[in-house]
Amino acid sequence: MPRVVVDVVLKPEISDPQGQAVLGALGRLGHDSVRSVRQGKHFVLEVDGTPDEAELKQIAETLLANPVIEDVELHLPKD
Template identity: 70%
Template structure:
């Protein structure tokens, strides 16, 4: 078994109103100095050793992320 993390983020050129809302809320909560927030998704997958990197890449590209609007990174981590 291995743990795989997939992080999915809106592409830089895509407007992220949710991230902006978070950024705009911070000064109201008394937290100054945060100039930008972008919001994405974080997936943790527990996978059998039989699942190879090519399969993980396909899972991320065809399902977890939409390549039209999002960038993604797949990495194996120590469970």
């Protein structure tokens, strides 16, 4: 069954306190080379038949992400 992946991250101008907390923990663990962390969401959708890009784009942009605060990337299966 085709798998469609959708990645959602906060827009760059929206601060991400959860990512900053992860960055703080990395610093305490000695991983000084990590400069920043942005936390997001990763969705895997299994769909019947050939994925309909327009429909999936709509799903990603209107439900999986809130366009006021988040950017979204749609990854369709390669064939």
